[in-house]
Amino acid sequence: MVYGSWDKAPGKPTVLIYAHYDVQPVKESEWDNPPFSPKVIDGKIFGRGASDDKSGVMLTIWAVEAMLRTDGKLPVNVKFIFDGEEEKGSPNFKNFLNKNKELLKADFALNADGSQYSETTPSILMGLRGSAILEFNVKTANTDAHSGQFGGKTPNAAVALSQIIASFYTKEGNVAVEGFYDKVVPTTLEEKEMIKKVPYDKSDDMKLLGTTTETGDTTFSPLERVWYRPTLEIIGMQSGYTAPEGHANIIPGSAMARITCRLVNNQNGSEIIDLIVKHINKNCPAGATVTYKFTKGGAAPLKFPTGTKAFNYVSDALFKFYGKQPLQIAAGFSTGALIDIKETLVIYPYSLGFEQADERWHASNEFFRLSSIRKGQLIYCYYLQHLADEEGKLKK
Amino acid sequence: MVYGSWDKAPGKPTVLIYAHYDVQPVKESEWDNPPFSPKVIDGKIFGRGASDDKSGVMLTIWAVEAMLRTDGKLPVNVKFIFDGEEEKGSPNFKNFLNKNKELLKADFALNADGSQYSETTPSILMGLRGSAILEFNVKTANTDAHSGQFGGKTPNAAVALSQIIASFYTKEGNVAVEGFYDKVVPTTLEEKEMIKKVPYDKSDDMKLLGTTTETGDTTFSPLERVWYRPTLEIIGMQSGYTAPEGHANIIPGSAMARITCRLVNNQNGSEIIDLIVKHINKNCPAGATVTYKFTKGGAAPLKFPTGTKAFNYVSDALFKFYGKQPLQIAAGFSTGALIDIKETLVIYPYSLGFEQADERWHASNEFFRLSSIRKGQLIYCYYLQHLADEEGKLKK
Numbered sequence: 206m207v208y209g210s211w212d213k214a215p216g217k218p219t220v221l222i223y224a225h226y227d228v229q230p231v232k233e234s235e236w237d238n239p240p241f242s243p244k245v246i247d248g249k250i251f252g253r254g255a256s257d258d259k260s261g262v263m264l265t266i267w268a269v270e271a272m273l274r275t276d277g278k279l280p281v282n283v284k285f286i287f288d289g290e291e292e293k294g295s296p297n298f299k300n301f302l303n304k305n306k307e308l309l310k311a312d313f314a315l316n317a318d319g320s321q322y323s324e325t326t327p328s329i330l331m332g333l334r335g336s337a338i339l340e341f342n343v344k345t346a347n348t349d350a351h352s353g354q355f356g357g358k359t360p361n362a363a364v365a366l367s368q369i370i371a372s373f374y375t376k377e378g379n380v381a382v383e384g385f386y387d388k389v390v391p392t393t394l395e396e397k398e399m400i401k402k403v404p405y406d407k408s409d410d411m412k413l414l415g416t417t418t419e420t421g422d423t424t425f426s427p428l429e430r431v432w433y434r435p436t437l438e439i440i441g442m443q444s445g446y447t448a449p450e451g452h453a454n455i456i457p458g459s460a461m462a463r464i465t466c467r468l469v470n471n472q473n474g475s476e477i478i479d480l481i482v483k484h485i486n487k488n489c490p491a492g493a494t495v496t497y498k499f500t501k502g503g504a505a506p507l508k509f510p511t512g513t514k515a516f517n518y519v520s521d522a523l524f525k526f527y528g529k530q531p532l533q534i535a536a537g538f539s540t541g542a543l544i545d546i547k548e549t550l551v552i553y554p555y556s557l558g559f560e561q562a563d564e565r566w567h568a569s570n571e572f573f574r575l576s577s578i579r580k581g582q583l584i585y586c587y588y589l590q591h592l593a594d595e596e597g598k599l600k601k
Numbered sequence: 602m603v604y605g606s607w608d609k610a611p612g613k614p615t616v617l618i619y620a621h622y623d624v625q626p627v628k629e630s631e632w633d634n635p636p637f638s639p640k641v642i643d644g645k646i647f648g649r650g651a652s653d654d655k656s657g658v659m660l661t662i663w664a665v666e667a668m669l670r671t672d673g674k675l676p677v678n679v680k681f682i683f684d685g686e687e688e689k690g691s692p693n694f695k696n697f698l699n700k701n702k703e704l705l706k707a708d709f710a711l712n713a714d715g716s717q718y719s720e721t722t723p724s725i726l727m728g729l730r731g732s733a734i735l736e737f738n739v740k741t742a743n744t745d746a747h748s749g750q751f752g753g754k755t756p757n758a759a760v761a762l763s764q765i766i767a768s769f770y771t772k773e774g775n776v777a778v779e780g781f782y783d784k785v786v787p788t789t790l791e792e793k794e795m796i797k798k799v800p801y802d803k804s805d806d807m808k809l810l811g812t813t814t815e816t817g818d819t820t821f822s823p824l825e826r827v828w829y830r831p832t833l834e835i836i837g838m839q840s841g842y843t844a845p846e847g848h849a850n851i852i853p854g855s856a857m858a859r860i861t862c863r864l865v866n867n868q869n870g871s872e873i874i875d876l877i878v879k880h881i882n883k884n885c886p887a888g889a890t891v892t893y894k895f896t897k898g899g900a901a902p903l904k905f906p907t908g909t910k911a912f913n914y915v916s917d918a919l920f921k922f923y924g925k926q927p928l929q930i931a932a933g934f935s936t937g938a939l940i941d942i943k944e945t946l947v948i949y950p951y952s953l954g955f956e957q958a959d960e961r962w963h964a965s966n967e968f969f970r971l972s973s974i975r976k977g978q979l980i981y982c983y984y985l986q987h988l989a990d991e992e993g994k995l996k997k
Binding site: 229230232235292293334336338340345346347348349350351352353354355356357358359360361363364366367368370371373374407410414415416417418419420421427430431434436438439440441442443444445446447448451452453454455456457458460461462463465467491492494500536537538539562565566567568569570 | 625626628631688689730732734736741742743744745746747748749750751752753754755756757759760762763764766767769770803806810811812813814815816817823826827830832834835836837838839840841842843844847848849850851852853854856857858859861863887888890896932933934935958961962963964965
């Protein structure tokens with residue numbers, strides 16, 4: 206954890222700003238330029254973490270720096286907490302908060318690991334899915350076996366793994382794990398209205414990713430699926446000899462897969478993992494045994510309220526710059542640290558960040574728009590001043 | 602190709618000896634000792650290729666060396682041809698043979714990449730399965746996608762690949778690819794008699810590999826399945842981020858698998874590959890496209906005749922040492938070079954090698970028994986002398 210503060214405004218409110226400096230792993234061969242040597246091309250800076258979330262770290266520092274250089278002081282007290290484990294679900298963050306409640310005490314909190322709907326349309330994050338991660342290993346033999354010598358009488362771990370993975374899904378693209386949807390609450394009418402206001406076009410996703418079809422249960426709209434429905438995704442899978450060149454004529458004796466679930470409403474990560482383990486054990490082909498590696502650091506789902514001062518100050522800052530009311534959107538991803546802040550410090554960390562959804566978070570050739578740096582700096586400065594002014598008026 | 606010869610016995614027969622010096626790739630982390638620094642433990646030499654097939658290369662050289670040192674000459678002419686591409690199916694061997702027919706011309710041929718049934722029971726190889734290899738890549742997007750941002754509306758290549766692989770098999774463990782078995786000829790009664798003479802115990806395999814069940818269509822006996830029935834095995838499979846530590850929360854946009862088929866009778870490698878490609882294209886989930894990498898170097902199946910001089914000389918040499926008639930066995934693996942020798946030089950390359958099936962060919966911790974070196978040397982010497990004597994008598 207990296208902590209820093211400016212506390213020379215006694216009697217004024219304190220704002221806690223969260224961001225994270227760690228990044229997702231890279232597959233270096235898929236990058237056009239080295240992922241850890243940032244390169245500016247056409248007004249975009251390319252590099253791992255450029256958007257998610259070095260942008261949040263730098264923007265907020267630069268906003269505060271600008272105010273200090275201009276005015277010699279800030280209108281409110283500011284505390285920075287920069288997380289180094291967000292990408293693995295911030296497994297130690299809650300503990301850290303509990304141990305440092307006094308140090309981190311604040312009246313308002315912002316999450317700088319956030320995004321705007323587009324370059325010209327602002328948005329406020331009203332909900333996050335939770336997440337849970339599971340790794341499992343299918344074993345059919347103590348060793349790989351020669352595919353000629355043993356092929357036809359010996360179980361194949363790659364095949365067993367594939368059969369297990371195929372069993373996770375119904376033909377309609379839903380999750381076939383028993384009980385998986387039991388704690389999912391139907392989308393409310395208010396949430397459906399929120400979705401209607403978002404000018405979402407599924408062909409944009411398809412252009413962005415190069416996909417040829419949408420997937421999932423199309424009785425729900427795409428945004429409803431991503432914001433309010435849970436998922437079970439295979440995020441990695443390996444068996445046998447898979448180096449790019451050559452091949453090994455073996456029947457693999459073991460195979461590995463990693464699962465990430467995105468959770469909603471009352472779904473609980475460890476309950477969901479239990480259901481998946483039960484499903485695997487039940488659907489495991491003869492001759493295969495499965496072992497599990499339970500990854501800590503899943504996150505619970507989280508929803509943010511409207512109509513609070515904290516919501517309004519963020520909304521006002523965005524309105525001031527963009528000249529229009531921000532869309533209220535939810536998100537399909539998880540930021541475990543945010544629910545920790547909410548639960549431990551008892552403040553809602555509203556998101557105020559300037560990433561954009563096409564900036565290839567977690568993928569190769571991630572980038573951040575240089576124009577968003579200046580924009581973010583201005584909006585953060587306005588937010589701090591506006592909050593100080595409004596809170597000052599309330600005190601009179 | 603490495604070629605060497607001793608041709609100072611004019612008028613005497615010529616024996617061509619085949620072996621290979623290349624090896625399978627290694628997964629170094631699974632080896633107890635470095636795979637390319639041979640180590641002797643308890644009368645066994647451990648190292649990649651120790652058995653398959655450095656043993657064949659060294660044994661035959663040492664046999665000839667012993668005779669030359671003792672007698673100053675060999676009883677017949679000997680030609681060595683050592684292949685450097687056997688493990689990828691000897692893709693250039695046939696061409697090489699065609700270009701060097703005169704150089705390689707011989708009366709008899711032996712394959713030193715062979716095995717004996719056990720330490721005390723000799724065997725002669727009467728049949729080999731063929732092989733065909735196919736790599737395919739499933740693509741659902743141009744890039745990996747954030748599993749939170751896109752999970753629920755975006756196809757997952759790892760899932761699509763698993764579904765395709767699961768579709769390859771029937772519930773009974775047979776291959777579900779249409780037409781796959783069309784050119785398989787039923788096992789003959791003679792072949793079934795051959796199988797009955799082999800003291801095979803399936804629990805030996807299970808102990809050796811640590812498997813808990815046999816697989817495949819158990820209406821055929823295990824040896825019948827491995828010798829006379831074809832297979833479709835997944836030999837490698839990869840998708841997403843799979844480094845041992847950490848995880849990437851992505852929906853993989855691509856996934857790769859490699860297939861090896863073992864072929865029998867009249868099955869033709871490229872016909873089988875065509876059938877598999879048709880099956881994949883038909884069973885490919887919506888949103889996924891498949892591209893193929895066709896690997897050269899498959900082998901046709903091959904059967905060896907009994908009752909020939911060539912068969913008898915090998916059988917005699919084994920009988921002389923072991924004191925009993927060799928078992929006639931077939932094998933589940935493929936040695937493409939052998940069918941090339943048979944077709945191009947028009948001689949049957951009977952196998953005379955001293956590997957054993959528990960020596961972990963293609964797997965980690967491969968080893969060769971030191972006692973087999975002396976044994977192989979003696980039997981090769983006897984074979985060459987015996988062949989010279991018998992062929993001499995025929996000329997009288």
